[in-house]
Structure formats: structure tokens, C-alpha cells
Amino acid sequence: MxxxxxxxxxxxxxxxxxxxxxxxxxxxxxxxxxxxxxxxxxxxxxxxxxxxxxxxxxxxxxxxxxxxxxxxxxxxxxxxxxxxxxxxxxxxxxxxxxxxxxxxxxxxxxxxxxxxxxxxxxxxxxxxxxDLHERAEELNAKGELLPFNYITGNKDEVDRYPGKERKNLSLNAxxxxxxxxxxxxxxxxxxxxxxxxxxxxxxxxxxxxxxxxxxxxxxxxxxxxxxxxxxxxxxxxxxxxxxxxxxxxxxxxxxxxxxxxxxxxxxxxxxxxxxxxxxxxxxxxxxxxxxxxxxxxxxxxxxxxxxxxxxxxxxxxxxxxxxxxxxxxxxxxxxTPYVKCSGIFVDGFKFTADLWIGGVDARRKALAVGEAVVKRGRANLERYGIEDFTDVRIEALGSESTYGPHSTALDAREVCCRITAVHPNKQGLLLLGVELAPSATGNAPGITGGGAGRPHPSPNLTHYSILAPKAALxxxxxxxxxxxxxxxxxPFLGPTDAKNEFPPAIAAAPLPAGNASGETVTIPLIRIAYARSGDKGDTSNIGVIARDPKFYPYINQQLTETSVKQYMGHLAKGAVARYELPGIQALNFVLTRSLGGGGLSSLNLDRQGKSYGQMLLSFKVKVPKGLLASL
Known part of the structure; x- marks a missing residue:
């Protein structure tokens, strides 16, 4: 044979x-x-x-x-x-x-x-x-560019075609x-x-x-x-x-x-x-x-x-x-009879500026300096009759700014004051950039440098996803x-006239009999699980996998949509959905509106959610003490 x-x-x-x-x-x-x-x-x-x-x-x-x-x-x-x-x-x-x-x-x-x-x-x-860039308006006029939903049934948070009033750079199926x-x-x-x-x-x-x-x-x-x-x-x-x-x-x-x-x-x-x-x-x-x-x-x-x-x-x-x-x-x-399409449009201009600050109270100094720079920049806009910034974000990098209320580094003595701003035109950002250098002599002590110098505005590229019918592609x-x-x-093969039904949800696994009582210990999730996270537009996912099948019921019981939403709420501004993968003893969490707009346009330090899985691994879980003997 x-x-x-x-x-x-x-x-x-x-x-x-x-x-x-x-x-x-x-x-x-x-x-x-x-x-x-x-x-x-x-x-x-x-x-x-x-x-x-x-x-x-x-x-x-x-x-x-x-x-x-x-x-x-x-x-x-x-x-x-x-x-x-x-x-x-x-x-x-x-x-x-x-x-x-x-x-x-x-x-x-x-x-x-x-x-x-x-x-x-x-x-x-x-x-x-x-490449649908040249066909986008034609397809949209025919009503063939449909909203894209990251969580089935979540009709409040969808991506839509931005329309011809936006400067569309690309649309690809x-x-x-x-x-x-x-x-x-x-x-x-x-x-x-x-x-x-x-x-x-x-x-x-x-x-x-x-x-x-x-x-x-x-x-x-x-x-x-x-x-x-x-x-x-x-x-x-x-x-x-x-x-x-x-x-x-x-x-x-x-x-x-x-x-x-x-x-x-x-x-x-x-x-x-x-x-x-x-x-x-x-x-x-x-x-x-x-x-x-x-x-x-x-x-x-x-x-x-x-x-x-x-x-x-x-x-x-x-x-x-x-x-x-x-x-x-x-x-x-x-x-399904549809195909996902990925588009990019320009929404003004963006830049990021850095000021390094050292010493006692470095975080508080960085935030104070950042706020002062932005106030001076806004005064310049008013002085020249220019509209306000579309968005501004001030962070103290080095103080676990991404962790929000879970930070354990509020007393860091070396941080980077990071200012990211968006404005409809370049001139508005230039009037903010000129206020960075004066901080070295007019603001807090310990400013040691300005990163790569005065920042240069660049187009603020914004991503969106939509659906298009396969028959047209x-x-x-x-x-x-x-x-x-x-x-x-x-051409595409398969259905062209109806969407497929989604499979039913899987019931949560119960705690093992006889282990729900007795002495328990509270430990960080990383002791009993792995995690990996990533991005889909402005949505991130966090997959959590039990290191051993015996831990899966405890992870399943305590990592709920509610508990993850509470823990990641400083980042996850939208819905949180939870899915189970019992074959590999894993859970997958989908967090909408969690990346500040997505990888291209986000003002966040972590624009693609790559650190979110590691962040969730600090979540505290309770497990029977006896189960930890093998770790």
C-alpha cells in the first residue's frame, strides 16, 4: 500500500x-x-x-x-x-x-x-x-456594502462604509x-x-x-x-x-x-x-x-x-x-454569501510627542506637564482662529498607564510624557508641537529630553470593515x-442568497464534584493559564487557555463577561462577549471599542491589544489549594 x-x-x-x-x-x-x-x-x-x-x-x-x-x-x-x-x-x-x-x-x-x-x-x-477602491461608490449606491458586526447580534456597534465625503484610500476584499x-x-x-x-x-x-x-x-x-x-x-x-x-x-x-x-x-x-x-x-x-x-x-x-x-x-x-x-x-x-472587506480613509492628521521626565513624583509631573502643553496648544489655536483638536491623549509611560486602576508603578521615577493628538489640519498640530520645548525650562524639574524632537504630523489613517456580496467580487x-x-x-462558490445560521452556545462547565468546598487560595490567573490577545479593527480578543484541564472549570466559573468587563473596563468601552473552546480548555473574550479606534488611528500606547492577554493574566482567581501541588 x-x-x-x-x-x-x-x-x-x-x-x-x-x-x-x-x-x-x-x-x-x-x-x-x-x-x-x-x-x-x-x-x-x-x-x-x-x-x-x-x-x-x-x-x-x-x-x-x-x-x-x-x-x-x-x-x-x-x-x-x-x-x-x-x-x-x-x-x-x-x-x-x-x-x-x-x-x-x-x-x-x-x-x-x-x-x-x-x-x-x-x-x-x-x-x-x-481591490474595490474604484468600485466602492458604485457598490455603495447599489446598497451592496453592508455593516460588519464583530459580535453577532450586537447591532449597536458595527462598522459601516464611511461614504464619499471621506477621503478613502483603499477598500480590499x-x-x-x-x-x-x-x-x-x-x-x-x-x-x-x-x-x-x-x-x-x-x-x-x-x-x-x-x-x-x-x-x-x-x-x-x-x-x-x-x-x-x-x-x-x-x-x-x-x-x-x-x-x-x-x-x-x-x-x-x-x-x-x-x-x-x-x-x-x-x-x-x-x-x-x-x-x-x-x-x-x-x-x-x-x-x-x-x-x-x-x-x-x-x-x-x-x-x-x-x-x-x-x-x-x-x-x-x-x-x-x-x-x-x-x-x-x-x-x-x-x-456565507458575503465577504469581509477592509477599508482605509483619512480623518485629519495625527502626531505623537515624547518628553522624558525623571525624579520623585515623575508620573504626576508628566501628567501636569502634558496638560500644560495641551492648554498652551489650545491657546495657540484660539489665537489664530483654528478649531480645537479632534482628540488628545496624555499618558505617563513607565507608570503602567495601560493598566489603569491596576497599575502598581505609580511611584515610578522615570517616565515618558506621551502626548498624542489629532486635528483636521497639519497647522493645528504644529501649534501644539511648538509648545513642547518650552516645557524644559518653564515646567517641572527633571525633563531630560524630547524624544525624537519636534513631531511631524502625518495623515490619520482610519480602518473600517464592511461586507460585500460574493456575487459581485x-x-x-x-x-x-x-x-x-x-x-x-x-468566481466564489457556495451560497449566494442567504446567511448561515450560527451554532448554539455551549453551556458553561460546572465545578468538579467535591472540589467546590475546602481550603482555597487566591492566585493570579497566570499560575493556571496561558493567554494571547490581538486585534480586529477597534475590537480586541483575549484567549485564555488552562495549563491543565483540571483548572478549566475554575477559570470558566470566574472569568465571565461581567468580571472581564469590570477588570478591563478602563480599556473596553463597548460590549464583552465570552465564548468557550472545551476541546483545548479555553475561553475567548471579544472586547469591542477597546483599541481607541484601531491600529492605524488609535491614540493608545497599545493600539492592537497585544498586551491585553498579559494584563488579564494578573486577574485574581480562587482555586482549591490541593490542585496547586503539581505546579
Whole structure:
């Protein structure tokens, strides 16, 4: 009997700016053993930066990190120019969204460099159709741009299309995996896309390899999508951002300095094993994988993707060897007839100013100085007949300002007075910036410097999400070049006329019999749980995973929507929803209006909620004393 087919896929980038050594690590250490390398360069923030670059004309006259016309040129500079011959010799195929706003331009650049290096017969494909910027007003006029809701049924907090009165920079649909599959079916060795859902970079190759039916093989597609979700953020699966950070920092083969990038070994039934190259730093454990599983999800029973709805609630994660973790049990069902779209518009200008202050009462001095600077800035606005600031935030960094009422560093003797402001025009911010330097001689003692100097205003980019009907968003696949070029339209498959129902909620697990009474101890949550948090627009999520199944009932009982809302209320201004993942003994909390507007426009220090999970781990829980003996 022939051995079961296994497809090995490595991920070499989690975002635009990830380690430039990642591709070289996978190409050199794994060689021909990798069937595919995928690379995720795009995020909500990234699309805004590319859109701003496109609008300003950057890259049109010279090569830059944002490429000519809006692709991520790091792929060319650090990957293709250096490694193209090795990649081709290994026979490893590449799938990446580095095309950004210009997949066709990146395709042409790849082909040009291949030709310069004597590489013949390389077939490169580009997936387009996600860019709705020019069609936005037309779609809106037809009533096809619908509100997006982060918590099902929460009608009071939704994102909407901002309208033509705003200066829209971009609007991109999250395309699915079918165009990638079509490109690979047609013989492409490299597929570059624009905005696709991150997991599609893995699902596309697996649809091609295993010949799944995209209209019926929901569980297999769900498993493949989960594999894509697990590795899309690179080293976050191999120990990056892991709660028990010292295990990773001191891991063999260099720890943090030589982090291994993740690999998934995928099977035809949708199950997979997570691993990494040998002799690299980091670890692949149940803890590192489950933390990534809960990263940036909303309802785990309805993780909505373009090609399938993924149900994560009963997924199992099992250690099967050193740096080898098996993931099983993903379930899927038909997708909705809509696709999520990510847009960016300009809402005035923003800047951030820093003043370093030392000595006794540093925090109080910093806040007093910040308030004085803003008052002088407002006086300048009034003096010149200019309207007030849209928003201002003053923080004393170094005094645990993000922790609000939970701060334990109010007596810090070295802080940074951070002033962030938004104004409809640049001049308003300049009239605030000129008041920073006078603080050194006219305000509190101990001001030691002004950060990077007088700040420069920049456009205040603001993100929003909406829904659009799949029927209006076919993708286009451009394959090959010259007289061998073909162009194919690839529409979405599946339902187009009705939304799917969401699964029922799972009842909370009761406390184990006989353990509810007796001596208990109060401890910080970090003693019995891991946590990982992330962002979706102005919404953050916090996933909490029990270190041992015996602790899950106590976490489940005490971490409620109410208790988390109370603890995080200084940050979470909207609703808090709680979801259960009993398969991995985890809870997921979704906090709306918790990021000050989101990663691009927020005035918060933590604009993407990356520290929120670590913050919640200080929450105090009661557990039976006897259960702590094994810790």
C-alpha cells in the first residue's frame, strides 16, 4: 500500500517587516523537503500604509520597501533576488500576498529577475480582484456594502462604509483560496496575491494537492484553514509571544536570536502536525500552538472565512514528539454569501510627542506637564482662529498607564510624557508641537529630553470593515507571460442568497464534584493559564487557555463577561462577549471599542491589544489549594 500523502508547508513571514532571514532558514535547512513556502505580509495596518504610499506616488520613480505601485518590495530584495536559484532547484512552490495593491507588478518583477538569473520555464501567477477602491461608490449606491458586526447580534456597534465625503484610500476584499488553487492547477510555481484571507495561502495549495471538493469537503477545508491560521503569524506558533517566555528565550539552538519558523505537515483528512526546522530556537508545544489557535479570533464556533466556516470549539491539540504537535477535530460548514472587506480613509492628521521626565513624583509631573502643553496648544489655536483638536491623549509611560486602576508603578521615577493628538489640519498640530520645548525650562524639574524632537504630523489613517456580496467580487488569475499568458475569472462558490445560521452556545462547565468546598487560595490567573490577545479593527480578543484541564472549570466559573468587563473596563468601552473552546480548555473574550479606534488611528500606547492577554493574566482567581501541588 502506498504511504499516505503528506504535504509540508512552511511559513516565512507573519507581517511586512518580519525577519529577513526566514526564507533563507526554510530554504537552507528544509531544502527539498518543503512542498510550499507561504509568506503573509499584509495586515489591516499594512494595507493602509500601502494605500498611503500609492496615493502619494511613492515607488513610481524609484525602488522602495513598498515597491513600484504598492507591492511589498521586501519580497524581491530579501527573498527572490537572493534565493531564486535555490528555491527553483528545490522545487518548492511559493504562495504569498506580497502583491499588496499591485500583484501584477510583483509578478512582472519576479519574472524579470528569473530571466536575469537564467531561470527558464518558471510560471508565475497573480491573483487580482480584491481591490474595490474604484468600485466602492458604485457598490455603495447599489446598497451592496453592508455593516460588519464583530459580535453577532450586537447591532449597536458595527462598522459601516464611511461614504464619499471621506477621503478613502483603499477598500480590499478578503478573497479566498480558489483562485490560488486554480493558479496551481494551471502549473504555477509562484502565486502572488493581493488581499486574501491569511489562511487561504495554505488552503489553496491543499485544495490543489488533495483535490477536495470545495462545495462539500467542509471538514477537510476547515482543517486546512486552521493549519493556515496556526502558521500565518510565523514564530508566534514556535514560541514568539508565548506566556512562558523564558522557556523560549533560553531554548536550545539560540532561543530568541534564532527562532524557528513553523511548518505544517498536512494530511488528506484535514488533520496536521505543527513543527519547525531542527537546530532552530523556540519550541513547538501544546501551549505555543493553542495560544496561536485563539489569536485574533471572534466566535470560535463560527470563524467565518470566504471558503468555509471553521468551528474551533472541539479541536484537539496533542504533543506527539519533540517540537511536534498534532491538531485534529476541526469542523466546517458552508460559508456565507458575503465577504469581509477592509477599508482605509483619512480623518485629519495625527502626531505623537515624547518628553522624558525623571525624579520623585515623575508620573504626576508628566501628567501636569502634558496638560500644560495641551492648554498652551489650545491657546495657540484660539489665537489664530483654528478649531480645537479632534482628540488628545496624555499618558505617563513607565507608570503602567495601560493598566489603569491596576497599575502598581505609580511611584515610578522615570517616565515618558506621551502626548498624542489629532486635528483636521497639519497647522493645528504644529501649534501644539511648538509648545513642547518650552516645557524644559518653564515646567517641572527633571525633563531630560524630547524624544525624537519636534513631531511631524502625518495623515490619520482610519480602518473600517464592511461586507460585500460574493456575487459581485469574482477574482482574476493571470498566469504566465508573453504569448503563453492566460487570464481566467474565478468566481466564489457556495451560497449566494442567504446567511448561515450560527451554532448554539455551549453551556458553561460546572465545578468538579467535591472540589467546590475546602481550603482555597487566591492566585493570579497566570499560575493556571496561558493567554494571547490581538486585534480586529477597534475590537480586541483575549484567549485564555488552562495549563491543565483540571483548572478549566475554575477559570470558566470566574472569568465571565461581567468580571472581564469590570477588570478591563478602563480599556473596553463597548460590549464583552465570552465564548468557550472545551476541546483545548479555553475561553475567548471579544472586547469591542477597546483599541481607541484601531491600529492605524488609535491614540493608545497599545493600539492592537497585544498586551491585553498579559494584563488579564494578573486577574485574581480562587482555586482549591490541593490542585496547586503539581505546579
Amino acid at each position: 502506498a504511504p499516505e500523502k503528506t504535504v509540508r508547508i512552511g511559513c516565512a513571514s507573519a507581517f511586512w517587516g518580519d525577519s529577513v532571514s526566514a526564507f533563507e532558514q526554510l530554504v537552507t535547512l528544509e531544502g527539498k523537503k518543503l512542498d510550499y513556502i507561504v509568506a503573509d505580509y499584509l495586515a489591516e495596518v499594512t494595507m493602509g500604509l500601502l494605500a498611503r504610499h500609492r496615493t502619494s506616488g511613492g515607488g513610481a520613480k524609484k525602488e522602495s520597501r513598498a515597491g513600484q505601485g504598492g507591492y511589498v518590495a521586501d519580497f524581491i530584495t530579501f527573498v527572490w533576488k537572493r534565493l531564486c536559484e535555490d528555491i527553483v532547484a528545490n522545487g518548492t512552490k511559493i504562495v504569498t500576498n506580497a502583491g499588496g495593491l499591485s500583484p501584477l507588478a510583483l509578478k512582472e518583477a519576479i519574472e524579470t529577475i528569473a530571466k536575469e538569473n537564467g531561470i527558464e520555464g518558471l510560471v508565475v501567477a497573480a491573483v487580482t480582484g480584491d 478578503y478573497l479566498g483560496a480558489l483562485p490560488i488553487k486554480e493558479a496551481l492547477d494551471a502549473g504555477a510555481s509562484i502565486v502572488v496575491t493581493g488581499r486574501v484571507v491569511d489562511s487561504a495561502l495554505v488552503l489553496g495549495p491543499l485544495l490543489h494537492e488533495f483535490k477536495w471538493n470545495p462545495l462539500t469537503d467542509w471538514d477537510q477545508m476547515a482543517g486546512a484553514s486552521l493549519a493556515g491560521h496556526i502558521i500565518e503569524c510565523g514564530c508566534q506558533t514556535t514560541g514568539g509571544n508565548f506566556t512562558d517566555w523564558e522557556l523560549i528565550a533560553n531554548s536550545p539552538h539560540g532561543g530568541y536570536a534564532n527562532m524557528g519558523f513553523p511548518i505544517v505537515e498536512c494530511h488528506a483528512n484535514g488533520d496536521f502536525v505543527v513543527t519547525k526546522p531542527a537546530e532552530t530556537g523556540g519550541l513547538v508545544t501544546v501551549g505555543t500552538v493553542t495560544e496561536q489557535l485563539v489569536y485574533e479570533i471572534l466566535d470560535p464556533g463560527s470563524y467565518i472565512l470566504p471558503d468555509v466556516i471553521l468551528d474551533l470549539r472541539n479541536v484537539k491539540v496533542t504533543q506527539v514528539g519533540k517540537d511536534r504537535v498534532a491538531v485534529t477535530g476541526a469542523k466546517g460548514r458552508a460559508p 469574482p477574482a482574476t488569475v493571470t498566469i504566465g507571460s508573453g504569448d503563453k499568458m492566460t487570464i481566467k475569472t474565478v
